[in-house]
Amino acid sequence: MRLWESLIEERSAGRIQVEVFYQGELGGQQELFDQLVRGNIHMMITWPQTSYDERVGVNYIPYLVLGWDDAIAAFSPDGWVQELMAPIYEDIGLKYIGPFPEGFGGIATQNRYATNYDDAQGIKVRSQPVFPLPQTVNAMGFQAVPIDWAEVYTSLQTGVVDGDSSNVIYWDFEYFGDVLDYFVQSSHNFSSYSLLMSDRTWDDMDEADREIVLSAARQVIDKQFAEARAEDERWIKAAQDGGMEYVVPSDAEQLAWVERVRAEVWPLIEESLGREIMDVVRANAAVPGKAGAAGG
Template sequence: MTTTKMRNTFAIAACTLLTALPISAIAQQTVNIKLAHNGNTNPDDPQNVGVDAFKEMVEERSNGSISVQIYPAGQLGDARTIVEGIQLGTIEMGDVENGPMGGFVPEAMLWDLPFIFRDIEHAHKVLDGEIGQAVQEEYLEAGIRHLAYNDGGFRYFTNDQRPIRTMDDLEGLKIRVMESEVMVDTLNAFGASAVPMSFGELYTALQQGVVDGQENPMNLIYSQRFYEVQDYLSLSGHFYYPRQYIASNEWWQSLDDEHQEIIAEAAKEASNIQRDSLADYEIEMRKVLEEHGMEINEVEKEAFIETAFEEIYPSYYETLGSGDPEKGEDIVKAVMATE
């Protein structure tokens, strides 16, 4: 048989085989997911515990027809770049903090408001309820499919100048914040000088004195070794820090129903795994940071909370209400009234 005839024979056989397979079986041969985040590579970090669980569940439940490749530590860019890649469809999925999301979905600024949540249980109740779902739906307008919220934890101040016990102690300090309009406005209202900066630049900025301090959850303060360049950790809990599993909506629409269900359910379950992991990890991290020499102190929050309510919240009612400030105020009140 000639080479050409052999090729034709193989091609016919392949077409016959594909025709004989169910459509779902054909589709299942083609799904590859790039899942990006800009956290660290420590396998014990709750973020990695979550994404690793997601990968395992998806690949197992799809019988290997879906492959998940995880790109941590900003390998595909910082948080904003990852979201842009998801919009363009060059990245299928991301586990991204809320900081830059207000630039894509203004309603997501709700989660950036200072002291909007009383505690972690309150945060979960709101995020997993009707209000959280309503914000999720707004992502579709930006070409993004929001699958689930997971925890970044509450954020705390660190600096190399002095303990922050009251709002007056922030006066004059240059504090790095995420690239979030709400966060910048909040730190400035608290008396600090807010410096928006990408996470990848932060350690060097602290080391060189470009900024005096920063604010992050304990697990990131530890994983990024900020204790090497920061002396004081103040337990302000001023921002809650949700992350979210998000996907390119255009890519999502190309999946069959079976694959969508597998991925969506795995994202929700991975979020719960990540939340549980963070709760335990934060307790451990406080002890470790003290062992590394950080001085940890409580914070008098009353003046912070009063400033947030009076100066920050009203500035964002119109944005949160999609142009209707009364609606935005009602949303904030509904969050705070959630039991």
């Protein structure tokens, strides 16, 4: 956010001023998304909320991409995911500027871990309460327990859940490394925030100012794509050095999860998001084994 701010101010010669607010300074995530739609907040980097349009859930489709090369191509400015998502945001009054990738999520657990459906039975893992992430974790064989982020640590300590799911390893090691023992690189979701602007703000800007905002954003996005993979690998090593065991499923195990999740969860997504969207997804999503190794 600070880089985006500085680039905008630099390229406008200080004429456009950006004020950055962090975390909960202005309110909760849903509240801030509401204010963005209303135009009271001008720009935001966020996990998009599905409260206005369930089709925003495209961002959370499991096994949408199968590896870094696939993700970079799909989420590029002329990539198929970008082209699919922009009109959805436009319908709710937002300009989709682009993705801000973190990496591939996994399953972090204590005491035992699983790399296949059968071994996952009986393991309760926290899931973000956003469709279709709980359904995805269930399809993998785990028992999904939707819990807000603020309650995860206590839930792990008290045994409400045995682990966390769908986050990149940074979050599970940095915040819960003292209570979690394993991180399985299932890569069932590509964790990506969205850079968004209120249409009201966008419409009030002339073409020159729009280009300043977009060009600055593209530089931030390109930098993040270039660094996110290395950053994820750095945290994998940090977690290993800190005593967390990093587990990569075999190719056969990974393929079994991809096939099971796509078979069970994608039809549910089609019911929610519509056949038109899922036809695009099925036409463009990589075939397992042809997109490089899935993972961080």
